[in-house]
Amino acid sequence: MKRSCLLIMTISLPLLLCGQVMALHSGPYIGMAIGGNALMNARSSDDLGDFGLTFNPALQGSAVLGWDFEPGNPVGEGRVELEYTRRSNRLDHVKFVEGSFNGSGKVVADSLLFNCFGVFHNDSRWAPYAGLGVGAVRIEASELKVNGQPMGNGTDVVFAYQFGGGIDFAISDHLNLDLGYRFFSSIRPAFSEANGRKFEMEYINHSALLGLRVGF
Amino acid sequence: MINLLWSGFIFLVLLSGCGWNGTPTRNNDFIPVTSIEISAISSTIAANTSTRLSVKGNFSGQFTRDITDQVVWSSDAPTVAGFVIGAVPSRVTGIAPGSATLTATTGGVSATYTLTVSSATLSKLTISPADPFIAKGLGTQFTVSGDFSDSTTQDMTFDATWASSASGVATVSNDAVNKCFLQTLAVGTSTITATFAINGVSDSTLLTVTAPSIRSIELSPTNPSVLTLNTRSFKATGTYSDGSTADITSRVTWNSSNTVTATIAGNGTATTLAQGTTAISATLDGVSQTTNLKTTGGNLTAITLTAAGTTPVGSNITLASGTNIRMTATGLFNNGSTRDISGVVLWSTANPNLATVTLPAGNMIFLNAKAATPATTVTVKSGSGSVTATATLTVTATTLLSIAISPVNLNMTAGTTDRVKVSGSFDDGTTQDLTASDGTMLASSNTSFASVGNSSTELANKGRVGGITTGLATINANYGNLSAPVPASVNVTAPTVVNLAISPATPTVATGNMIQFTATATFSNGTSQIVTEDTVWTIDNPNIAILADSLNQPGQVVGVDGGTATLTASFLGLTPSPSVTIIVTP
Incomplete structure (x- = not known):
């Protein structure tokens, strides 16, 4: 998991080091994106101690509704948007004092974030961007099991945030291709264990996505 | 620039977001225990004795774990063997000879153990x-x-x-x-x-x-940085088996791992010789502690000798017999820094009958001319003797014709000090500063108003005039049967200090170099006065910067290692005491 994290970081960071351009579009837009995400090893805690959850990478999908600021806007060049994303990752294994055990079940995160991205325009069709978003996420732990034995279930809605960057490619005045990276995290959601205890789980996610935005 | 800031910020976030790789502290109790096994040291115990039982649980064949504290015990024959010790539920006691079947139960899983109670005595x-x-x-x-x-x-x-x-x-x-x-x-x-x-x-x-045995040793200071050619005393504090602590500096065995960089004596005083790092350890009865000593400020490459008021570097020094002069040794180091090393080098003269060297304290060194001679030499060398410098001294047999004191008017504030200088004119037409000479005698006409330093054992203060309280006094100077024709008049007033300013206000100094600070006081009557010598200077972090010589060079600071330190000046109880941040560049 650490290797995939570092790979995403390595791929994404150079995208933030590009130069300035002009905006091709201003006004409202809608868009969709698909990509892959890696949910990091999660420290989970209850009153008996800490244990680790490891998840499989998975696909994710997003839909956005936003507004491109016109070039020279006093607010800055960029865009604001409302983003809905679904991430679903299967539990791979669980680590206790006694060792590592097979896991099953999944953790599904439905997030709704308000994003602000600054776009760095230059003379080409390529425009790098970076920004952040805040909002809420509904995280569901669904039928989590360890070696086939019930471990936990539950749903929690918590504050969430993300940092992201990427590069836009202007296909036309109203059509943009978006290759991006997102670091997404939340405060720790709480779920119920099979034995009735409550446990809290870290949620840290890295994702790479390919999106298409249509401006009006 | 904005792009770079964004990149750095996000990179930091990502570094903190690579997931947990810690060690679990929770047992796996999600997998059910499927069988348990009871064990004991012996299956037979004598009546009126007891033994502790242990239970190991098998969790669905995945792992085993001691669950002795999680089971419930019972005996089918409590008159033979029973669990009668509430504080230790797993300890079974033989009541009477016979046999009993003991049962442990947890999570619906049970196991039995047959215990025989004998009649042995x-x-x-x-x-x-x-x-x-x-x-x-x-x-x-x-x-x-x-x-x-x-x-x-x-x-x-x-x-x-x-x-x-x-x-x-x-x-x-x-x-x-x-x-x-x-x-x-x-x-x-x-x-x-x-x-x-x-x-x-x-x-x-x-x-x-x-007697208590030593359990641990604590060293102080920890990981200090010290300039080359200096000393630093370490203290060892021992903690004993009874919890007591004691200063064991003189009892431990000190060691330096790198004696090229620094050596350490049996009393815990380390002497820094060359730039580098060495591990200083203290050992007592097999217990030891180590801290690193970082030596900074470069390695000494040359020494320059300076006589006060004369041309430096290898110049000939001429003194009248019976007089003295203040000497300074300035070190040049291979990192480009220079600093006063008068107090840390070894001084000597070729013939002590002709000239001697007095080392009152700190960086103050005086060369004393004893008897007339065509020429003799004064030599200084570093502690290792690898770097030396020499000056030539000629002692003349001239006759002192007159002396004079200057300045002749001193306006002072009570609580501050100033200095007078006594100059002598000789029959060969030369003049010389005689202030610190043994033959010079200074006196105040009214010590209630003003004092003057006159002690030959406190040469740093000789000629230093102190304002005591509001009033007038005169400072008279004599040398043998000669007197200064015009004494110094001292007028002491007592305004209240309202402000103290330190300059420079934004100081930067390189490691190994010196920087002089000045304190200027402003008084309630609108006057101001430089009070550097009367100010108490302190530095909060000796690993970054130190006072060069608080006795003889007030306000002078030496950079020790890269970083920042706070220099605070205290004067006549003024609060708050002003301070400046010193930036020391590596």
Whole structure:
């Protein structure tokens, strides 16, 4: 998991080091994106101690509704948007004092974030961007099991945030291709264990996505 | 620039977001236990004795774990064997000869164990350890083994009653949880006895509690940075087995791992020789502690000698017989820094009958001319002797014609000081500063208003005039039968200090170099005065910067290592004391 994290970081960071351009579009837009995400090893805690959850990478999908600021806007060049994303990752294994055990079940995160991205325009069709978003996420732990034995279930809605960057490619005045990276995290959601205890789980996610935005 | 800031920020976020790789502290209790197994040291115990049972759980064949504390116990024959010790539920006691089936249950899973209770009787107890020596403050677990009439042996630690003959020396617990845990309290001896109450069989052993043994050593300062050619004293504090602490600086064995960088004496004083790092360790009775000593400021490559008021570097010095002059040795280091090293080099003269060197304190050095001679040499060398410098001194047999004191008017504020200088004119037409010479005598006409330093043992203060309180005084100077024709008039006033300013306000100095600070006081009458010598200077972090010589060079600071330190100036109780941040570049 650490290797995939570092790979995403390595791929994404150079995208933030590009130069300035002009905006091709201003006004409202809608868009969709698909990509892959890696949910990091999660420290989970209850009153008996800490244990680790490891998840499989998975696909994710997003839909956005936003507004491109016109070039020279006093607010800055960029865009604001409302983003809905679904991430679903299967539990791979669980680590206790006694060792590592097979896991099953999944953790599904439905997030709704308000994003602000600054776009760095230059003379080409390529425009790098970076920004952040805040909002809420509904995280569901669904039928989590360890070696086939019930471990936990539950749903929690918590504050969430993300940092992201990427590069836009202007296909036309109203059509943009978006290759991006997102670091997404939340405060720790709480779920119920099979034995009735409550446990809290870290949620840290890295994702790479390919999106298409249509401006009006 | 904005792009780079964004990149750096996000990179930091990502670094913190690579997931958890820690060590779990929680047991897996999601997988059910499917079987359990009971074990004991012996399946047979004598009546009126006990043994502890252990239970190991098998969790669906995935792993096993000791779950002794999680089971519920029962006996099918409680008149033979029962769980009667509430504080230790897993300890079973033989009540009467016979056999009993013991059952442990957890999570719907059970296991049984057959325990036989014999009619054997205890014949002998043997305590272990025998006649032990234990340092004061330490605790230890004693055990006692029992020999029975059927030739079996059994651990009787729990079933015996323990006692200490001198409870002030050591106590021994009869508590069910800490049975026979012995705690030493004072130096001395105590007889520890274990008795089996049923038949009175007992054993005893003589415990000797020795002086506290050292458990750990703490060194101070920790990881200091020190300029080359300096000394730093380390202190070792020992913590003993009884919890006490003591200064053991002189008892430990000191060692430097890199004696090229620094050596350390038996009293804990390290002498820094060359730039680098060395591990300073202190060891006592097999216990040791180490801290790193970083030596900074470059390696000495040359020394320049300077006589006060004369041209430096290899110049000839001429002094009248019976007079003296202040000398300074300035070191040039291979990192480009220069600093006053007068107080850390070795001074000597070729012929002590002709000239001597006085080292009052710190960086103050005086060269004394004893007898007229065509020429003699003054030599200084570094501690290792690898770098030297020499000056030539000619002592003349001239006759002093007159002396004069300057300045002749001093306007001072009470609580501050200033200086007067005594100059002598000789028959060969030369003049010389005689202020610090032995023959010069200074006196105040009214010591209630103003004082003047005149001690030959405190040369740093000779000629220093102190304002005591509002009033007028004169400072007179004599040398032999000569007197200064015009004394110095001192007018002392007593306004209140309202402000103190430090300059420079934004100082930067390179490691190994010196920087001079000046303190200027503003008084309630609108006047201002430089009070650098009267100010108490302090620095909060000696690993970054130090005062060069608080006695002789007030306000002068030397950079020790890269970083920032705060220099604070205190003057006549003014609060708050002003301070500046010194930036020391590596």
